[in-house]
Structure formats: structure tokens, C-alpha cells
Amino acid sequence: MDFFCIPLICGCSTKISPEGDQTPRICPRCHNAAVSSAKSKEFFEFCFVPLIPMSSKHVWLCSICRWEVPLQQGWEPQSVANLPMQPGGYYPQQPQPGWQPNQPQHYQGQYQGQHY
Incomplete structure (x- = not known):
């Protein structure tokens, strides 16, 4: 009597398609x-x-960093129509309302969680 094994693979996958x-x-x-x-x-x-x-x-999906958030009524990411283009397509972060220029800011380092 021979033993014959057939591997069966199953799972879930996500497909993303552009729309709108x-x-x-x-x-x-x-x-x-x-x-x-x-x-x-x-x-x-x-x-x-x-x-x-x-x-x-x-x-909403970012094709570079893969940031993803569900569409919500009344909110959408900022459009590039009214901002000046920077070299390479990079748009610097816009200051948030209520931000004061003299407030200390903490930046999360890229390596080992260092604070700068």
C-alpha cells in the first residue's frame, strides 16, 4: 500500500483596483x-x-507607503491642485491649525526608535 499526499493550499487574499x-x-x-x-x-x-x-x-490608498484608510463621508486627503509642486513630487507637511512655531517637537527616529 502506497501513501500519496496531495497538498491543498487555501487562504484569503486582497485584490485592489482603482476606482472613481x-x-x-x-x-x-x-x-x-x-x-x-x-x-x-x-x-x-x-x-x-x-x-x-x-x-x-x-x-484611500497611497501607492508609495501603502497607507490605507476607508472612505468616510465628508473627509478626503488634501488635493494637490492648490499646492506648489516640489522637485520629485514631494509635498512638505502642512502646519496644523493651532501650531505654534516655538513649540518643541519630537521626531521619531528611523532606527531603533531614537528620539531627535
């Missing part, structure tokens, strides 16, 4: 003009073939 107005917007995390609206769909997969759609949602 594709005007670039500024990412709150990386400050690049790379945010656009998209539809995120989660599928059940069997042997890498998407079979059953599990859920879907409309999101």
Missing part, C-alpha cells in the same frame, strides 16, 4: 502625491485561484 476620480492627493504619512481612491476586495482562494468574494470596501 484618480486625481492624486497628498498622503498624510509620507507626504507624497500618491493617494487615490480604490476598491479593496477580499477573496477566498483555493490553490491560488480566487473563488469566493468575502468582502469589499472603498478606500
Whole structure:
């Protein structure tokens, strides 16, 4: 009698497709003009073939840092239409309302969680 094993692989994957107005917007995390609206769909997969759609949602998605947030009524990332373009497409962070220039700021370091 021989033993024959067939591996069966199953799981869930997410497919993202652009939708709606594709005007670039500024990412709150990386400050690049790379945010656009998209539809995120989660599928059940069997042997890498998407079979059953599990859920879907409309999101804002940054194509550079992969920041993602669900679409909300009355809120959207800042449009680039009224800001001057910086070299390389980078948009510096805009000061928040109530910000004072003499307040100390703490920046999170890139390595080992150091504070600068």
C-alpha cells in the first residue's frame, strides 16, 4: 500500500483596483502625491485561484507607503491642485491649525526608535 499526499493550499487574499476620480492627493504619512481612491476586495482562494468574494470596501490608498484608510463621508486627503509642486513630487507637511512655531517637537527616529 502506497501513501500519496496531495497538498491543498487555501487562504484569503486582497485584490485592489482603482476606482472613481484618480486625481492624486497628498498622503498624510509620507507626504507624497500618491493617494487615490480604490476598491479593496477580499477573496477566498483555493490553490491560488480566487473563488469566493468575502468582502469589499472603498478606500484611500497611497501607492508609495501603502497607507490605507476607508472612505468616510465628508473627509478626503488634501488635493494637490492648490499646492506648489516640489522637485520629485514631494509635498512638505502642512502646519496644523493651532501650531505654534516655538513649540518643541519630537521626531521619531528611523532606527531603533531614537528620539531627535
